[in-house]
Amino acid sequence: MSIFNPPARWIEAPHGFERVWMGIALAWCMVLSVAMPYWHFTGKQTSSGEAYTLEPGQFEARIARFIEANKVGERNYVPIVQPPPGSDIYLIGRNWQWTPILKLKKGVEYRLHTSSGDYQHGFSLLPMNMNFQVVPGYDHVITFTPAETGEFNIICNEFCGAGHHQMTGLIIVEE
Amino acid sequence: MGNMKPEKMRVCATTGLPVCLNAELFIKLNAVFGVVSLLIGAVAAILLALTRWETVALLDPVDYYMVISLHGLNMLIFWILFMEMAILYFASTTLLNSRNFNNLLSWGQFALMLVGMVMVNYSVLAGRASVTMTSYVPLRAEQEFYLGMILFAVGALLGTVNFFGGLYIAKRDKTYKGAIPLVVFGALAAAIIAVFTIVHGAIVLIPTWLWSLGVLESPPDAVWYRLIWWALGHCSQQINVCAMVAVWYFLATLTTGAKPLNQTVCRFAFLLYILFINLASAHHLLVDPAVSAGWKMWNTSYALYLAVMASMIHGFTVPASVEVAGRKKGMGGLFGWLTKAPWKDPGFSAFFLSLVIFGFGGGITGVTLGTHQINIIAHNTLRIPGHFHVTVAGGTTLAFMGLAYYVVPLIFRREYSFKAFARLQPYIFGFGISLMAIGMTLAGSLGVPRRHPDIDFTGAKIVADLGDAAPFLAMLGIGGVIAATGALIFVLLTVHAVFLGKSNKGRAMESWQTPEQSKLTANLISTKWSPNEPGLKPKGTVVLTFIFLASFAVYYFSNWKALIDVWPVK
Numbered sequence: 077m078s079i080f081n082p083p084a085r086w087i088e089a090p091h092g093f094e095r096v097w098m099g100i101a102l103a104w105c106m107v108l109s110v111a112m113p114y115w116h117f118t119g120k121q122t123s124s125g126e127a128y129t130l131e132p133g134q135f136e137a138r139i140a141r142f143i144e145a146n147k148v149g150e151r152n153y154v155p156i157v158q159p160p161p162g163s164d165i166y167l168i169g170r171n172w173q174w175t176p177i178l179k180l181k182k183g184v185e186y187r188l189h190t191s192s193g194d195y196q197h198g199f200s201l202l203p204m205n206m207n208f209q210v211v212p213g214y215d216h217v218i219t220f221t222p223a224e225t226g227e228f229n230i231i232c233n234e235f236c237g238a239g240h241h242q243m244t245g246l247i248i249v250e251e
Numbered sequence: 252m253g254n255m256k257p258e259k260m261r262v263c264a265t266t267g268l269p270v271c272l273n274a275e276l277f278i279k280l281n282a283v284f285g286v287v288s289l290l291i292g293a294v295a296a297i298l299l300a301l302t303r304w305e306t307v308a309l310l311d312p313v314d315y316y317m318v319i320s321l322h323g324l325n326m327l328i329f330w331i332l333f334m335e336m337a338i339l340y341f342a343s344t345t346l347l348n349s350r351n352f353n354n355l356l357s358w359g360q361f362a363l364m365l366v367g368m369v370m371v372n373y374s375v376l377a378g379r380a381s382v383t384m385t386s387y388v389p390l391r392a393e394q395e396f397y398l399g400m401i402l403f404a405v406g407a408l409l410g411t412v413n414f415f416g417g418l419y420i421a422k423r424d425k426t427y428k429g430a431i432p433l434v435v436f437g438a439l440a441a442a443i444i445a446v447f448t449i450v451h452g453a454i455v456l457i458p459t460w461l462w463s464l465g466v467l468e469s470p471p472d473a474v475w476y477r478l479i480w481w482a483l484g485h486c487s488q489q490i491n492v493c494a495m496v497a498v499w500y501f502l503a504t505l506t507t508g509a510k511p512l513n514q515t516v517c518r519f520a521f522l523l524y525i526l527f528i529n530l531a532s533a534h535h536l537l538v539d540p541a542v543s544a545g546w547k548m549w550n551t552s553y554a555l556y557l558a559v560m561a562s563m564i565h566g567f568t569v570p571a572s573v574e575v576a577g578r579k580k581g582m583g584g585l586f587g588w589l590t591k592a593p594w595k596d597p598g599f600s601a602f603f604l605s606l607v608i609f610g611f612g613g614g615i616t617g618v619t620l621g622t623h624q625i626n627i628i629a630h631n632t633l634r635i636p637g638h639f640h641v642t643v644a645g646g647t648t649l650a651f652m653g654l655a656y657y658v659v660p661l662i663f664r665r666e667y668s669f670k671a672f673a674r675l676q677p678y679i680f681g682f683g684i685s686l687m688a689i690g691m692t693l694a695g696s697l698g699v700p701r702r703h704p705d706i707d708f709t710g711a712k713i714v715a716d717l718g719d720a721a722p723f724l725a726m727l728g729i730g731g732v733i734a735a736t737g738a739l740i741f742v743l744l745t746v747h748a749v750f751l752g753k754s755n756k757g758r759a760m761e762s763w764q765t766p767e768q769s770k771l772t773a774n775l776i777s778t779k780w781s782p783n784e785p786g787l788k789p790k791g792t793v794v795l796t797f798i799f800l801a802s803f804a805v806y807y808f809s810n811w812k813a814l815i816d817v818w819p820v821k
């Protein structure tokens with residue numbers, strides 16, 4: 077009885093189906109454990125956590141240079157940039173906006189450097205629902221390859237203060 | 252031989268167990284403030300559910316952020332921890348035939364937790380701490396918020412110290428023979444993990460508090476904060492699991508006379524929780540910068556998923572013990588033990604629904620979302636609240652509600668009135684929370700973010716739209732209102748019983764079960780029998796566990812399949 081002291085000799089090996097179930101559970105846990113490294117090496121999606129620490133202001137300056145060098149237009153006062161295919165690209169979450177709008181080529185691998193100019197943000201790319209954490213003080217490098225053409229929204233899914241629900245951004249992918 | 256003075260104890264008229272009157276006082280105090288927290292949390296919950304239901308869109312964003320902070324803190328921290336304190340008092344006294352360890356310590360526990368709770372609630376309601384329960388730096392709340400959290404945590408620590416002291420004096424005074432009962436063992440596991448948890452809370456919150464005071468110039472590093480905060484945040488969920496499983500064993504015994512098939516196995520499973528849980532903070536950092544893929548995979552599996560194995564073991568032993576008790580009472584067939592179970596006893600129905608909702612809902616989604624790569628399509632979406640509302644709400648909270656249906660008559664010695672409502676309540680809450688969680692999970696699969704009051708993104712410079720999720724958000728809203736109604740019914744019934752209920756002093760409590768059912772259960776509790784007798788094999792549970800495993804595999808692998816459609820990323 078669970079509420080009374082167990083009998084004097086309570087230590088005993090499991091038997092019957094209980095034992096079988098423990099074996100099954102252990103085997104299933106091994107499947108779960110192996111699946112992650114397996115996918116890490118053979119699958120196409122994983123999170124490596126590649127990141128670099130930043131000095132205050134460093135990332136903001138990098139973003140400004142990036143926009144200046146590659147700007148091709150504006151939408152509703154948000155700059156649109158078209159970086160050389162396959163280059164390092166930059167995105168900052170700040171003041172409840174993802175800046176700049178990125179114009180990319182389909183099928184080309186980019187190294188996306190993201191950081192925050194204020195609070196923590198959640199990089200969430202729709203509609204495929206791809207999510208990464210963005211943290212101030214760290215340059216988080218997400219290496220990805222756009223696989224479809226079209227316009228893809230970025231939203232913020234980490235609470236970041238009063239304007240969190242208005243925080244959006246955009247990636248435009250062309251052939 | 253007990254160690255209680257006769258004037259400091261009473262014998263329970265229902266169970267014949269000894270009750271230390273000091274411990275009883277602290278069980279009452281903690282339970283009352285637990286229920287107060289649940290009330291605050293449930294009122295907030297209705298507002299949240301009606302905001303996320305886009306067609307209703309009740310609160311504006313700034314209020315939403317305040318109310319979500321209020322809800323998370325009162326539910327996950329205050330309601331749950333006050334109840335766990337009550338459980339620790341109960342487990343270290345009545346079940347060990349021993350007295351409360353130290354009343355001064357207990358007053359300290361209660362007073363600090365109460366002051367902490369009041370400070371935090373003041374801070375949040377005054378709009379000074381809309382930072383949500385995780386309070387990720389560099390978001391900053393006013394200083395009384397952090398101080399309140401620290402005081403609350405120190406109070407909880409004193410509660411665990413009092414519990415360990417209680418175990419010590421019981422052993423010293425030889426108040427019991429042999430090993431401690433399984434329920435106490437579960438509570439011990441919870442208390443050990445709690446110490447680990449609270450220490451991390453102190454490490455992370457003290458510097459943050461000093462920063463909010465202006466003593467430290469800059470906030471703690473944001474990545475460091477996340478790592479340590481989640482050592483607190485995730486381990487405290489394992490406290491909840493331990494406490495919930497202990498309550499399952501307790502209610503299984505009380506309502507059906509169940510006996511664990513093998514005590515060694517049950518205790519071994521609790522031990523696995525203690526050993527492997529400290530790694531689990533990785534669950535929350537799977538798509539974070541600055542933590543390597545190898546670290547993520549090793550830790551998120553809690554070293555090869557051995558804590559998951561522990562839950563799978565309990566998931567078998569608990570229903571199996573109920574089944575065996577049913578068979579002992581002569582219930583035949585594969586599922587006679589279920590069809591003839593005391594479903595009108597809210598102690599039983601709350602416990603069994605909690606088991607099913609936690610296992611099928613919480614367990615399966617938790618392991619899947621916590622898989623390193625699958626987390627890419629789940630992190631911070633509504634799938635996450637979809638998961639934890641079927642663990643900590645549909646699981647732990649529902650189990651604690653079931654416990655209350657026995658604690659109030661046995662400890663407060665007051666009967667529940669409006670029994671028909673009490674019998675229905677676990678079903679209302681369980682159904683509502685499950686519906687809400689399914690709505691959240693489906694909406695989250697479309698990318699709907701958590702902690703977000705407006706998926707039309709009104710006022711954003713770049714338009715975005717998640718309109719496809721509308722039906723699922725309606726499900727969230729309707730399920731949420733039903734669940735919150737269930738929680739409020741519970742609060743009303745319990746408050747009524749505690750203050751106005753019929754006293755049952757000197758008498759046994761009125762049984763929730765039919766006379767025939769309660770006689771059979773009482774017989775099983777008072778006579779000696781072995782759950783391993785031939786002819787009592789838990790065949791029905793075997794079938795259930797295979798259904799469980801199949802559901803698990805289907806959900807798990809279909810998530811891998813969904814991941815294939817995501818752009819290549821590393």
Ligand code: HEM
Nearest residue numbers: 296299300323326327383384644701702703731734735738
């Ligand atoms: C009574 C029925 C309940 C309803 C209708 C409900 C509803 C909700 C809703 C709609 C959210 C907001 C989701 C979002 O926008 O991200 C939420 C968040 C949350 N709920 Fe509940 N909930 C209930 C019970 C509980 C219980 C019993 C617990 C814990 C014991 C709990 C713990 C939480 C936590 C920790 C959060 C997250 C807060 C945050 O993101 O900071 N809820 N709930």
Ligand SMILES: [Cu+2]
Nearest residue numbers: 197232236243
């Ligand atoms: Cu943001």
